[in-house]
């Protein structure tokens with residue numbers, strides 16, 4: 232299968248370039264490349280070519296909640312969002328805490344064939360935070376698990392977290408922590424601050440996140456482990472990470488921020504619409520500004536969606552009982568363009584860094600986030616930087632429709648995604664193999 236991409240702006244820079252892709256690789260770069268017989272041509276005039284995006288944090292809900300998302304529908308959303316690899320969180324039913332479950336998820340991803348689906352293994356049995364899961368068996372399984380997380384729950388017991396990091400060091404895998412001290416967030420519904428106080432919502436204080444991150448970087452320092460901090464949501468956490476990076480040379484700590492924490496703040500909560508309920512919660516405008524700065528400066532490494540589909544009956548209910556979480560895979564690029572590119576904080580090379588290169592490096596994916604050069608794997612995304620589109624939850628590929636961007640017009644549109652040289656999405660349609 233051969234594809235010729237014509238006139239693309241590589242990383243949004245320089246002269247328009249033609250890119251020939253064959254047998255899963257970039258085989259030729261140049262200008263005026265001739266179209267060969269049987270070749271699919273992608274006219275990329277005015278479009279930006281980047282390495283395909285990598286999402287370290289996705290909830291695909293299969294097994295267990297196929298009424299809200301399946302590995303096939305989530306893979307479609309990912310391909311349409313420009314992703315070539317996603318990491319599927321372990322909070323499924325059954326929990327992905329054994330080789331059997333992670334191998335099942337991996338296999339289902341291969342069957343869907345739209346994006347590389349990497350199962351995340353649970354750190355503790357049943358996500359209960361009591362006993363370590365069989366991390367070694369999951370790492371050694373056919374799924375080759377490289378990222379472990381109890382996401383949705385914090386590994387709050389410091390001794391258990393220390394042990395998890397020690398095992399992770401031995402296995403050379405990453406522990407991704409959902410940083411939330413549970414004793415500080417009992418009954419929490421929204422960010423603790425003036426908005427929650429006015430609305431009568433129980434607060435989720437910043438310190439519940441910041442204290443766990445501070446503890447964990449010290450545990451990572453002592454164990455030499457690779458720690459990844461999920462969904463950083465506060466200015467204070469960014470400061471803890473900055474302090475850790477500057478005072479502890481050799482520290483192997485990385486961090487992600489979600490698109491929604493880069494764009495939305497808790498001023499949206501006055502409607503009590505649970506579409507805005509998410510964990511960690513939307514914070515204040517000053518946090519949003521600090522997170523944007525930290526991402527631009529590399530204090531936060533990457534963007535991860537925390538794509539969290541929920542059924543209507545879990546969202547269209549009272550704020551207090553509604554499930555937290557928002558869709559993210561198909562809107563991530565546009566939100567990053569709005570929050571980071573339009574504001575001048577990142578150029579397209581920066582977008583490639585935070586959405587492709589750093590996440591691939593953090594998860595040790597050798598074939599993703601690679602330079603746009605001859606001989607490199609053709610995991611690619613073509614973006615129209617000037618297009619805008621209006622988000623409609625019902626039109627997204629996910630089964631669930633809980634997008635906080637409903638009706639919003641956002642910039643930047645994914646035109647095509649290529650996985651190992653095969654077009655997986657083009658002009659809003661997916662192409663399963």
Ligand SMILES: NC(=O)N[C@@H](CC(=O)O)C(=O)O
Nearest residue numbers: 290382383509510539555556
């Ligand atoms: N991020 C979310 O708001 N929700 C996540 C889990 C969680 O972190 O609570 C989910 O699985 O729905």
